[in-house]
Amino acid sequence: MKQLLNNLKGDKVIWTFVALLALFSFMPVFSASSNLAYMGHGTGNTLGYLLKHLAHICIGFAIIYWVHKVPYHYFRAISKVALPVVWILLAYTLIKGTVIAGANASRWIQVPFIGITFQTSTLAFIVLMIFVARYLSKKRETPVTFQNSLWELWAPVFITLMFILPANFSTAALMFAMVVMLTFIGKYPLKYIGFIIGMGVAALMLFILMSKAFPDAKFFNRVHTWESRLENFTTDKPDEDDYQIEKAKIAIASGGIQGLGPGKSVQKNFLPQSSSDFIYAIIVEEYGLIGGITVLALYMLLFFRFIVAAHKANSLFGKLVVVGVGFPIVFQALINMAVAVELLPVTGQTLPLISSGGSSIWMTCIALGIIIGVTKKEEEVAAEKEEKEQREETLRRMIDAQIKREEEAEAALLAGETPESYSIEDKTNPMNAVLGKT
Template sequence: MSSTTPTRNSFTRTDTSVLGRWWWTVDRWTLAGLLALMGLGALLMLAASPASVARIPGLSNSFHFAQRHFIFLPAAVALMIGISLMDIRTVRRMAVLGLAGSLVMLLLTLAFGDETKGATRWINVFGFSLQASEFLKPFFAVTMAWMFATGKSDAAFPGQRIALGIYLVVASLLLMQPDLGQTILITAVACVQLFLAGLPLIFVGILFLLGLVGLIMAYLTLPHVTARIDGFLDKDSGNRYQIERSLDAFKNGGLMGQGPGEGTVKAQLPDSHSDFIFAVAGEELGLIVCLVIVGLYAFIVLRGLARLMNETSLFVLLACAGLLAQFALQATINMASALSIIPTKGMTLPFLSYGGSSLLALALGMGMVLAMTRRRFQFGDPL
């Protein structure tokens, strides 16, 4: 057999199978970056799980959170790759149906969900604690993009008004939980899409003002929001225990870190396996690996935006920009909170923090980005 003959398990450029077409059209660099983040998340979960379990009465298995994370991780990879196989029309339809289903789940959460720390954000579904707002975010970004794009291409279609109505419904339900962080996130995504769609800046201004009013009302009416903002503004307020421990972790880690599993601050840091997983990375893996993590997030976002430079579909441009903005903002908010750059906010670090809903929802969103940024051409044309 000639040395140039492809093996049975390889993909060639003339392979017209579903997987063959996918392999030569998907952005493999972005896929590699996402898988690298998932791998780092698995390592950090092994390091953070024992300390988190020790603070929770009734849990005896030191690797309880790590084991649950490893159950969801293969499902997240399969979901991301499965969605990346879809065509654009299927992604769009799935987003609309998913948004409708997420809104129903939000209503059910408000009616029957479990209250934790003064917020009702989770509902038990067949033994699985589901956070509907996590799944709502990617569906929201894609649906809003469809409304804006259709409104621009068809003057008779009230896309902007429908999009504003969707935003108001979603923001209202999130504030009723209450979940200020997710509300700010979807507001920022909508503003980015409005700007890119070339719509009047008054719409962006309206959303910005609504977000500002919501933030002020949250500060005045929600005690935990008041405490977090006061703790950030006043270093002597006494509400800075978590952030002080987080900063201690980064100080202990230094340049090279204490080594995987060797950190000590995580034993005093609440939510070290979820909201403050970046602090665990800082102590155990050090500054260099933290910069690698930041670099991976930046690479994925910038790579995705680069794929959109020559995009001719306004819908694809708006949908991917919204999903990438959501991904970037969530990562930025988490890391900035851990470093005391902004007030603390309970938001997961994409693909690194513990949380089944978050992991699956992020895989869903990035799977849609991979699907919509695949090269589109008649198969057989030169790549």
């Protein structure tokens, strides 16, 4: 174990917070999976779901370990090559993707020979943010023109969002917001950002108008769901999403200060997405306000460490990568919690590292591995600097000692004495090795 911990490089605080969130996730997932265990005349045994979640977490930490070993600057070139591959996967998902839990959205693809489903938009999120960070770091030294950036930066961004938007509006909106945030931090001209936001809103309006013109087209079948969720959020009209929100609020109200206790949730048997989208409500019901605030605090502390890591990064690309792939993790967690307390409409965003689900956990772990890889490079640079300073200090002391001995020898010669203990040509003198004497 000690050897394993020694092999974990990078920011140890980030490692700690990630481990705490992952360890805490087992009890809520084990408890909240009961409705899935009973679904389809099941036995109600949630042990299988717990073991499945354990496998996802273990694979996730293996991913973090492997990714953090890769020099983070490799991802500059990888993002440029991976983006077209992501477009192909997104297009395939949109046309022939798998539908899960009766949803009317194709967001997953079946991985051949493995039998697991994979949500391609989560991979696209990471690749796109690294691609944007690459562009901003490359163009920092040269003036940015709107026309050039429109083709080199925003065209790939809008192509990616175009493939995600029809099936997953919340992810597309979050991705667009994070890209805009990253360009702002990367000092992309503010007036151009205003134009891009206007173009994004116009494109969304055009998409909605096309859905009205072709209401039977499969490509636009999610627009009705968006409208329904927005209407449910602003009115008291009963609906399935409204049912979930009501059960989530009942769960939160039942938790009180200390909660009902681990595994004693009642609303987990009524919430359809109790182990994923609405797991925060189950956490508050079982662990109370104390548990809910603790989870929120862990995410905010992780957010603070991301800021520290970005500040310490030794390159502009490293700083932007930490912001680009790190901040969305925390914002996604905040959105999930806001939905549970009805501050936002239902979005379908999971709670990173806590909600059940393989692809979401693994993609979060890839992002964390990249961030830790950036902090690992910082440590390596600091260690090299310290080693260089130690070598220079040692050489300085040896030179000072050499000069002092030569001065003593010269003083002895002037006094007519023969210094028996020292000779400038003494081959045992350690400075001879430094100065190249033989």
